[in-house]
Amino acid sequence: MIKVLFICAANINRSPMAEAIFCQLIKTxxxxxxxxxxxxxxxxxxxxxxxxxxxxKFLGKMNIPYQWIRSRQVTANDLSAFDYIVIMDEENLSVLTDRFGQTSQIQFLLDYLPEVKNKNVPDPSVTGNHIETYNLLLKSCEKLLFHIIKREELDIDNANV
Known part of the structure; x- marks a missing residue:
């Protein structure tokens, strides 16, 4: 079982959106x-x-299921339990480093979009722009999934990757 964890500050906008998008991609x-x-x-x-x-409301409009998602706080156990720990911004890294120390396995989601220079996913609760956040999350989640498929040598017969 491959375990992926998305992290943001409050777990009510960016990381649950990424979780829902990624779940839809792997299901597809x-x-x-x-x-x-x-x-x-x-x-x-x-x-x-x-x-x-x-x-x-935005995820519903995009027909992306999310109903199971509830906010929770990241734990020290998460850092060893998950294979891929993906954060939304520099503040997340700073908090995690202060709280848990070694965080070498943590990566920025937008690292999967090298053409994007700012590695901070915009928070739609601040910007009011869910579509901008969604587009970045969708593209980077697709690239993350492709990376995992290659790295983990997953058999994806009939998959459109």
């Missing part, structure tokens, strides 16, 4: 039984809550 490719996908927050302010109302 028939790989959903090979993955465990989750998302978490660096802070604890929204633990137990669903994604924000605006993110739920």
């Amino acid at each position: 490719k028939g790989l959903d039984r090979k993955f465990t996908v989750d998302s978490a927050a660096t802070n604890k302010f929204h633990v137990g809550r669903r994604p924000s109302k605006s993110t739920r």
